[in-house]
Amino acid sequence: MSAATLITGLYPPAVRQRWGTEISREVAEAGIRCWPDAVAGAARLWLHPSDWPGTLTGQTRRVLAVALFAVAAVTALLLRATQPSTTLTADPGHPATSLWLLPILLGIGLGTPLPVPRRQALAHLTTVSVRTLAAPAAALSAMVLAANSGVVEQPTGFVRVALVGCYWAVLTFTALRLCSLVARVAPAAAMPTTRRLCAALLLIGAGLALATGQSLFAVVWTAPTAGSLAATLALGLLTTATIRAGHDLRPGRTPAASRPR
Amino acid sequence: MHSADAQMLVLTVLADRPLHGYAVNTAIEGLTGRRLGPGSLYGALSRLEARGLIEPAGQEADAKERHRTMRITGTGRETLRAELEQMARVSQAGLRALGIEPA
Structure with missing residues (x-):
């Protein structure tokens, strides 16, 4: 399993369904330097459930x-x-x-x-x-x-x-x-x-x-x-x-x- | 990057035309010279959609793609205009304080 897939997996399910493919692509392209921002972004979204897209x-x-x-x-x-x-x-x-x-x-x-x-x-x-x-x-x-x-x-x-x-x-x-x-x-x-x-x-x-x-x-x-x-x-x-x-x-x-x- | 700054940048590039997430970041790179981190970008997109300032564009044939292409809403345009005008006032005051005549 790649780091991009692992980091994308940290995001709330609704965000993953909407943006998962693109988050993985961004993380894979930017490499290790974007990991702290990507992980912090996932944590921020977990703390703000009212921001999750209403996919289902x-x-x-x-x-x-x-x-x-x-x-x-x-x-x-x-x-x-x-x-x-x-x-x-x-x-x-x-x-x-x-x-x-x-x-x-x-x-x-x-x-x-x-x-x-x-x-x-x-x-x-x-x-x-x-x-x-x-x-x-x-x-x-x-x-x-x-x-x-x-x-x-x-x-x-x-x-x-x-x-x-x-x-x-x-x-x-x-x-x-x-x-x-x-x-x-x-x-x-x-x-x-x-x-x-x-x-x-x-x-x-x-x-x-x-x-x-x-x-x-x-x-x-x-x-x-x-x-x-x-x-x-x-x-x-x-x-x-x-x-x-x-x-x-x-x-x-x-x-x-x-x-x- | 501060989340409010990321939201402003996203609104600014979406004011021009509907874009999907990756293209939003490419447009921001063209504007500022650097891409937003994935956490800042997708956090900003989620927050802006939750506040009703952007919405899925609904132009693409593919359902998944249609959901990911975002456009600015009327409220989003109003919010962006108000923020930019305030920034312009701050910018002009700052330039005058430095003895530089604003353009």
Whole structure:
């Protein structure tokens, strides 16, 4: 795969469909010197969904719903990576340090495509869900069974590295399949309105801002590690991206012609 | 390049005739001596279309090509005229301040 194809792949789907061929041509002709501008342009367009061309009806809302789940999945992986932690938890037993999760869960609830109450649509939803989640469910089950079987106890060296690698591969695979599920059910589901998506993004951004603050607090007041610094930075970037995108979708901020279709 | 500058350049070259994305950049190169980066160019085209300042031209036979050839709208012409007049006022004030009589 060429660099031009890879960089073009970073653009939102609607922009790729409209301008993908020409972006690839420009990147291929200009070479490495245009890569920073091309990548920054893709990032700017992701932060301004109201600028995406309306190539297909409802495409922007579908892509945003998937992006919203991708943000939630990355947040879950980051949270897992920072555990055990006393400042950033996801545990009802520690409400003060788990409060950040509440707006995120509300946001996910608002941004979730809803099933259409028709037999055919529900049957399609069930089939797609089973097909998409069967593999990650099997992988998670195998991992839990292996962990509880007692076959490997106190692993060291290469075995430990391989097991940790497998663990993260299964979690990442599950996160990717969950995002795929949202993309696959979207055509047969009732997609959230732009107003709901805007509120969902802003709520998730608020939750992420709280999580970033708590993570930063831990970095400042305890001995910082490379891992905690990287997690704080990643949370901060996710916060900025979701709040910027949510702000861009606010009603009245953009002319009617540019509202996501 | 600042995104507002890129948008001005795109509007300026489209004021002359409808063009597709690559040809827009070639016209900008003819005007300024350098091409815009792909991120600046296609970001500007997307933003301008979202604001209703440009639109697909709809002249090409091929549907995909028709969608990619863009033309300036009436609102786009008005916006460009207002921006250029403001730039001309700034330019004249700057030249006078330097002791150069504007042409």
